[in-house]
Amino acid sequence: MKFRNSSPPLAYGDFPWVFAGALATTLPHAGHQPLWVTAMAASLFLWAFLRWQKQAAPPVRWLLVALVVAVCGAVLLQYRTLFGRDAGVALLVLFSALKLLELKTRRDAVAAVTLGYFLLLTHYFDAQGIPTAIGLLVAATLLTATLIRIHGGPLLKPLPTLRFAAVLMVQAVPFMLVLYLLFPRISGPLWGLPQDAHAGRSGLSDQMAPGSIANLAMSGEIAFRVRFPGRPPERNRLYWRGPVLDSYDGKNWRALPPMGGAPQLTFRSPALAYESTVEPHGRRWLLALDAPGALPSNFGLSSTLTATIREPLIQRQRFSLSAHLEYAFNVEEDQRVRERNLQLPARTNPQARALAESWRQALPDPAQRIDKALALFANGGFAYTLTPPLLGEQPMDDFLFSTKRGFCEHFASAFVFLMRASGIPARVVTGYQGGELNPVDKFLVVRQSDAHAWAEVWLAEKGWVRVDPTAVVSPERIGEGITAALPEGEPLPAAIQLRSDWLRDVRFRWEAMNNAWNQYVLGYNTERQRDLLSRMGFPDADWRNLAALLAAACATLFILVAAWAVLQRPRRDPVQRLWDIALHRLRRSGVNSAPWETPNHLLNRVEAELPQWAPAFTEVVSAYLDARYGPGPADLNRLRAAVARLPRWRTL
Amino acid sequence: MLNVKMPRLKAADSPFDPILSAASSVILGKEHEIRLALACLLGGGHLLIEDLPGVGKTTLAHTLARLLGLKFSRIQFTSDLLPADITGVSIYDRNQADFRFLPGPIFSQLILADEINRATPKTQSALLEAMEEGQVTVEGETRPLPDPFFVIATQNPSHQIGTFPLPESQLDRFLMRIELGYPARNAERALLAAGSRREAADTLTALIDAAEIPGLQQQVAAVYASDAILDYVYALIQGTRHTGEFRHGLSPRAGLGLLAAARAWAWLAGRDRVLPDDVQAIFPFVARHRLIASHSGALPRAEDIDAFLRSIAIP
Numbered sequence: 001m002k003f004r005n006s007s008p009p010l011a012y013g014d015f016p017w018v019f020a021g022a023l024a025t026t027l028p029h030a031g032h033q034p035l036w037v038t039a040m041a042a043s044l045f046l047w048a049f050l051r052w053q054k055q056a057a058p059p060v061r062w063l064l065v066a067l068v069v070a071v072c073g074a075v076l077l078q079y080r081t082l083f084g085r086d087a088g089v090a091l092l093v094l095f096s097a098l099k100l101l102e103l104k105t106r107r108d109a110v111a112a113v114t115l116g117y118f119l120l121l122t123h124y125f126d127a128q129g130i131p132t133a134i135g136l137l138v139a140a141t142l143l144t145a146t147l148i149r150i151h152g153g154p155l156l157k158p159l160p161t162l163r164f165a166a167v168l169m170v171q172a173v174p175f176m177l178v179l180y181l182l183f184p185r186i187s188g189p190l191w192g193l194p195q196d197a198h199a200g201r202s203g204l205s206d207q208m209a210p211g212s213i214a215n216l217a218m219s220g221e222i223a224f225r226v227r228f229p230g231r232p233p234e235r236n237r238l239y240w241r242g243p244v245l246d247s248y249d250g251k252n253w254r255a256l257p258p259m260g261g262a263p264q265l266t267f268r269s270p271a272l273a274y275e276s277t278v279e280p281h282g283r284r285w286l287l288a289l290d291a292p293g294a295l296p297s298n299f300g301l302s303s304t305l306t307a308t309i310r311e312p313l314i315q316r317q318r319f320s321l322s323a324h325l326e327y328a329f330n331v332e333e334d335q336r337v338r339e340r341n342l343q344l345p346a347r348t349n350p351q352a353r354a355l356a357e358s359w360r361q362a363l364p365d366p367a368q369r370i371d372k373a374l375a376l377f378a379n380g381g382f383a384y385t386l387t388p389p390l391l392g393e394q395p396m397d398d399f400l401f402s403t404k405r406g407f408c409e410h411f412a413s414a415f416v417f418l419m420r421a422s423g424i425p426a427r428v429v430t431g432y433q434g435g436e437l438n439p440v441d442k443f444l445v446v447r448q449s450d451a452h453a454w455a456e457v458w459l460a461e462k463g464w465v466r467v468d469p470t471a472v473v474s475p476e477r478i479g480e481g482i483t484a485a486l487p488e489g490e491p492l493p494a495a496i497q498l499r500s501d502w503l504r505d506v507r508f509r510w511e512a513m514n515n516a517w518n519q520y521v522l523g524y525n526t527e528r529q530r531d532l533l534s535r536m537g538f539p540d541a542d543w544r545n546l547a548a549l550l551a552a553a554c555a556t557l558f559i560l561v562a563a564w565a566v567l568q569r570p571r572r573d574p575v576q577r578l579w580d581i582a583l584h585r586l587r588r589s590g591v592n593s594a595p596w597e598t599p600n601h602l603l604n605r606v607e608a609e610l611p612q613w614a615p616a617f618t619e620v621v622s623a624y625l626d627a628r629y630g631p632g633p634a635d636l637n638r639l640r641a642a643v644a645r646l647p648r649w650r651t652l
Numbered sequence: 653m654l655n656v657k658m659p660r661l662k663a664a665d666s667p668f669d670p671i672l673s674a675a676s677s678v679i680l681g682k683e684h685e686i687r688l689a690l691a692c693l694l695g696g697g698h699l700l701i702e703d704l705p706g707v708g709k710t711t712l713a714h715t716l717a718r719l720l721g722l723k724f725s726r727i728q729f730t731s732d733l734l735p736a737d738i739t740g741v742s743i744y745d746r747n748q749a750d751f752r753f754l755p756g757p758i759f760s761q762l763i764l765a766d767e768i769n770r771a772t773p774k775t776q777s778a779l780l781e782a783m784e785e786g787q788v789t790v791e792g793e794t795r796p797l798p799d800p801f802f803v804i805a806t807q808n809p810s811h812q813i814g815t816f817p818l819p820e821s822q823l824d825r826f827l828m829r830i831e832l833g834y835p836a837r838n839a840e841r842a843l844l845a846a847g848s849r850r851e852a853a854d855t856l857t858a859l860i861d862a863a864e865i866p867g868l869q870q871q872v873a874a875v876y877a878s879d880a881i882l883d884y885v886y887a888l889i890q891g892t893r894h895t896g897e898f899r900h901g902l903s904p905r906a907g908l909g910l911l912a913a914a915r916a917w918a919w920l921a922g923r924d925r926v927l928p929d930d931v932q933a934i935f936p937f938v939a940r941h942r943l944i945a946s947h948s949g950a951l952p953r954a955e956d957i958d959a960f961l962r963s964i965a966i967p
Binding site: 013600 | 966
């Protein structure tokens with residue numbers, strides 16, 4: 001039989017392994033790719049499975065070629081290209097299914113497995129969390145087990161084969177760690193994730209329509225995580241500032257282009273340092289704690305005190321920030337800014353205007369008007385709810401005088417409306433309020449459900465002062481969080497509406513684990529690497545030093561493993577050792593021997609493939625067979641002499 | 653196939669070489685199968701030939717009986733064959749006023765049990781017990797069978813109507829199972845030219861004396877099998893038990909059979925020792941009928957056995 005040209009046929013029992021491997025690597029893509037790709041791959045899988053079950057031959061070549069062409073054509077139609085991220089993944093998935101269809105020899109199986117290993121990587125396009133990593137580890141183990149299986153490996157039942165693969169995976173861990181820690185990090189997303197990768201993420205926007213924040217509050221997704229060095233401040237002081245909305249058109253609040261110079265801040269309390277890890281939201285704001293202290297140079301502070309970065313946040317990022325909880329902001333304010341914050345659309349909400357006008361005339365001191373408005377909210381029969389009734393053409397009038405039920409955005413916008421109508425510059429501030437301390441890792445977790453809107457009014461000699469009308473209506477919202485504030489039975493996402501203790505505990509642990517993963521594994525960037533290296537005694541490592549270090553570490557590991565292997569090697573008997581030397585020399589000259597191959601079989605091949613070695617090898621085989629299989633003591637000298645006569649290197 | 657060219661493995665002429673060539677001149681193009689049949693005989697086992705009618709099963713049995721000088725009898729198995737038709741009966745002898753045993757056809761040296769799967773299981777087991785025990789018990793009296801005693805059973809592929817396929821436990825009693833298959837092109841041309849081979853078989857004369865065979869069988873049993881060979885046979889048996897390719901592994905009896913057949917194979921090549929090549933050469937014929945492929949529930953395909961051999965390293 002020839003081995004160089006034809007690969008041995010795949011044993012019947014090996015097919016399910018290859019199937020399982022292909023399924024494990026393609027199935028997770030089902031949720032991300034167009035439906036037709038999934039359907040097509042599924043039907044190809046089914047076809048291949050039936051073919052295996054019936055022990056039928058692979059489809060004829062022209063049909064396979066036609067299928068390949070069809071697949072490429074369909075992908076081209078869908079994506080307008082065969083390359084690039086999504087098209088590439090779809091193509092790989094379909095080819096993986098097609099390969100199963102023509103599975104026949106071991107080489108086909110190896111190709112399918114290799115494709116699987118490659119497909120594994122592509123899953124990181126879609127998710128990089130702990131479940132993905134675990135899933136991929138399992139899939140990689142399965143693929144490795146398949147490789148072991150199709151090569152005859154330990155030739156055991158499935159469980160020992162899987163165990164063998166798992167042992168291999170564990171043995172690879174030291175190398176993985178070394179590569180992970182020392183491989184030069186590339187800043188920016190490794191796979192050039194397109195800008196829109198996170199476009200769908202929820203978060204604040206730069207305008208507020210009725211219901212927009214209430215919608216956000218339905219999401220238990222994490223917005224950012226904060227770590228204070230000591231105890232975090234009281235909940236009711238945690239106002240995380242997002243966009244400030246200063247224009248009202250009768251329906252929506254919008255942010256206007258900035259006006260006026262840099263904000264003037266006077267801090268009245270010491271700086272409070274903290275570290276914030278912000279989930280990607282596709283916007284530029286940082287959601288800093290009011291009021292932000294000194295910011296690093298690449299951050300900006302808008303005239304409305306919103307901290308921003310240069311580029312939209314499309315990746316989870318960690319920022320070191322500081323805040324001063326007591327502050328005075330723009331005591332001297334630009335005249336134009338003050339006027340802008342008094343603007344109201346004409347001829348709307350007459351009742352509310354009339355009320356505000358009556359306050360302006362009765363109460364000369366603006367502070368009194370503020371108190372009056374807050375008192376209205378406190379005593380006017382207002383209720384806090386996530387499901388407020390719909391408002392009509394005159395939303396402020398409707399809300400203030402008839403429905404009286406609303407969410408923070410209703411209270412904030414009604415308050416600002418009343419203030420403006422009564423002649424006090426006021427604006428809506430959106431952001432997040434509060435957060436939940438995870439007792440496991442002491443991170444303060446701020447979710448989308450903590451999204452909030454409050455008001456800011458400008459008073460002479462005091463500057464912009466924060467007023468939160470929601471705190472008056474529902475003190476629990478600010479003191480304890482949204483879960484406590486809402487009446488029982490209001491819809492809230494399951495993730496935050498946990499009233500049972502142990503479930504809460506499980507969630508805290510899971511989130512702490514995720515956070516650790518984000519912080520230490522996904523967040524392991526150039527800086528952290530440099531940090532780690534300098535702590536290990538390699539300061540200022542550039543990529544050249546890194547590469548050298550990497551090589552050195554790998555070499556050390558390799559030597560350790562090799563030494564261990566040598567020590568572990570069972571003592572072989574001298575006949576076997578001499579024979580192994582002979583096989584080794586043959587291998588160097590291009591004739592590989594298989595473990596099942598008899599010496600005579602090998603000799604046949606040597607005669608055919610390496611005829612000039614045949615005479616010398618004939619003697620080796622003869623001496624070896626005598627020593628190993630013959631009666632009487634082994635004639636080692638004869639074998640040694642015969643092996644010594646084998647050329648050491650390839651002879652031409 | 654894994655087989656190595658024969659000349660390479662041949663160390664010296666064996667006493668059976670003339671028998672082999674004589675038989676090959678009658679049964680054309682089936683030298684390998686003849687050699688296997690002889691190895692089976694020398695290994696002290698029985699042979700099962702499974703194939704379509706008319707491919708030369710009976711001729712093969714005839715030829716071997718002639719060449720080896722064995723007393724031959726042929727039992728055509730039919731559905732109404734009774735155990736006594738095989739073993740013999742006692743009849744009352746009026747002259748001696750006593751029962752006299754009339755030995756059945758089984759009291760021969762080479763039995764051709766033709767189409768064994770046509771008989772009922774009861775009759776089949778009468779033959780198989782005799783094969784196993786080397787003796788027959790009729791009406792309370794145990795009678796030894798002649799030595800050598802060699803059964804060649806033939807079986808048509810069992811999907812034909814009205815057959816009783818041998819159960820696995822009984823298949824295990826045959827040392828080897830071979831298929832003859834259609835002759836190769838040249839052989840079939842020669843066959844067409846020369847006419848039926850049955851008459852040719854009748855003209856053969858014995859090349860050895862049947863009485864020598866037990867001695868030869870002892871020589872075969874003395875062929876040296878080194879520790880490495882024992883390890884290899886063990887690895888093969890273990891392999892069949894643990895791959896998952898087969899429903900269950902080979903029995904210890906099969907392991908002994910492998911070794912015996914490998915010894916005979918080596919002896920036929922004139923060697924005094926067993927080589928791994930011998931084990932590989934006989935393995936498919938000793939092992940295949942004793943195994944059931946897990947995936948099909950039927951006899952493993954020849955390729956499966958081949959792939960299995962490739963998966964076991966030679967120690």
